[in-house]
Amino acid sequence: MKPTFEHDWKQDYIEAVIFDMDGVLVDSEPIYFDIERASFAHFGAFLDDEEHHGYVGTTLETMWQRVLDKHQLNFTLEEVLNHHNSNVIKIMTDHPDLRPMPQLERWLDWLAENQIPVAVASSSPKVLIDLIMNKTGLGRYFSIRVSGEDVAHGKPEPDIFLQAADQLGIKPSACLVIEDSRNGVKAAKSAGMRCIGYNNPGSGSQDLSLADLQITGYEQLWNLRNELLFSS
Template identity: 35%
Template sequence: MTANGGTGRGAGDGPLAVIFDLDGVLIDSEQVWDEIRRDLVVERGGTWRPESTRMMMGMSTPEWADYLVSLGIGMTADEAVAEVLRRLGQRYGDAPPVIEGAVGAVRALSALLPLAVASSSPHAIIDLVLRAAGLGADFQAFVSSEEVGRGKPSPDVYLEAASRLGVPAGRCVAVEDSTNGVRAAAAAGMAVIVVPNPHFPPDPEAVALAGARIEDIGALTPGTVQDAYGAARAGGARA
């Protein structure tokens, strides 16, 4: 997008890339992860805590596995990961629940700017979803938080995604749905578009960090990206 409001790869002083979260942004899956992990804890005689759902949103695979172990499930972290991913694979099958409007929004943006995914899902799950949705060619990079030091709300996965695109983090716009995700992208110095997750709405304080808010991913347009970037550069927020 160019400085005069037009579009074009690498032109002007506008955003140079868009980085998407996966769960809750491209696929309707946050509640699936939650149900699977909650059921596992109950079945294994552990104790699910009131804060467990929000604690694990955004955690990397090693982080949430260790957290599940701490709930008293009587499994190793590796065993917990294997079981959760086995159940997730059964739920997804060959058709992950792609959110209506996501494919069109991604393709409209990929014609203008390089795109990446920065997700807490394992690498194999990201690959599965993008292939199933027919979006593999629309993303130049994707990063799982299991590949970096810390999961969200730390900025690591977003910084790595920007690095793989060869774009400064401050010239990227992130698309997020959760409290920890918005905080991670903002901590990376990115402008943020928040698409509030209907199952687990982000905290108002996190929403206030975003440069733009949309109610569904189908409403994501090049203009929204420009608005979010402009608001962030101006030091304001559009909620």
């Protein structure tokens, strides 16, 4: 079924595309969920799926501070982050199944051919963004990479997308964001950008209703490429 626009799609041309990373460029959210569940249990926190999925799109610092507070854990933020980050880097470095989403590279090649610049804006730490870009081969597309570490406030605040637009040299209203989380969609819309919600089952039960359009894969987006008002 062809997706339909759920909100008014402004008639300004799109001059740049900003991608979230996890769940959008690579299907890594299920891997993170497993790592996070192990870390939560290590520190004595046992989260249900609703709470866990509610942290998708936020920075690790935000997630862990909320978990520490809600579950009244007697550990410092530094302690839990050091433990968790070391596990994430080790597992992601060795993981055999990190690869680009299906049909993504055809879409990225088309954007490049049409001189539409792109950026990554991910809540993940910069070292993890670089690791995944290098491991998947996607790094050749993304010279602009903005991390949650680069801004004062993470998603759902708009800071990370505004920073990406600034680095691209494109006004926010001319940027299109592709996001798989409720927090990310809210951040994109708060930044004054158009947003496509990527319905990825691996990202949990995310409410993407604020997105202008929802898709389930890049093949759908490919078929809509001539309807999205790209400048060229």
